[in-house]
Each structure stands twice: as structure tokens, then as C-alpha cells.
Amino acid sequence: MIYIGEKIRELRIAKKMTQRQLADKLDLTKGAISAYEQGAKYPSLEVLVKMCQIFHVSADYLLGLSDNIYCKDMLLTEEQEKLIRGIIREFENVNAKYD
Numbered sequence: 001m002i003y004i005g006e007k008i009r010e011l012r013i014a015k016k017m018t019q020r021q022l023a024d025k026l027d028l029t030k031g032a033i034s035a036y037e038q039g040a041k042y043p044s045l046e047v048l049v050k051m052c053q054i055f056h057v058s059a060d061y062l063l064g065l066s067d068n069i070y071c072k073d074m075l076l077t078e079e080q081e082k083l084i085r086g087i088i089r090e091f092e093n094v095n096a097k098y099d
Helices: 004-014 019-026 030-038 045-055 059-063 078-098
Strands: none
Touching (some): 004 045, 004 059, 019 030, 045 059
């Protein structure tokens, strides 16, 4: 089971964000993000919602209730989901150049 801190870290790195950048988007300190990622603290409901919006994932995914990160409720094969995730990553990389 992957815990919320690990998922936050994975999503942050996938978005090529530093802890400081994520903290700024959430109006938190870098230390708070570090504590979340280490499992020493848990985000409030308000922060959890903001993280879901920033990372474009469901709260179920962040909380470990679901492993479906992108393709919720779609009838796709595993290979199709991998292709879609790859396309999404490419869009995210292009968008990151303009942020």
C-alpha cells in the first residue's frame, strides 16, 4: 500500500515541482510539505482538496482508496490506459514550460 505522503511526493516530482513550489501553491511552508511526504503529518481537508486540484487526481487516489489516477470509469485496457497516461505526461511537460 502506498501512503498519502508517498503519493504526494510522486505526484509533485511528476509535475517537476519542488517542495517549495508546492508549498507556495498551497499557502504552506516547505516544512509542511516535507512532513506530509514523510508521513509525520497529514494535510487538512482543505489542503487535500487543493492538492487534488493541483495534481488533477481524486481524493480517493491520494488517500489510497483507489489506484485509478487518470482513467476513472472508463472501459479501457491496461495498454490503452498506459498510452493515455503517457499522452497526459507529454501535455504536462509542455504546459510546465509555460508556467
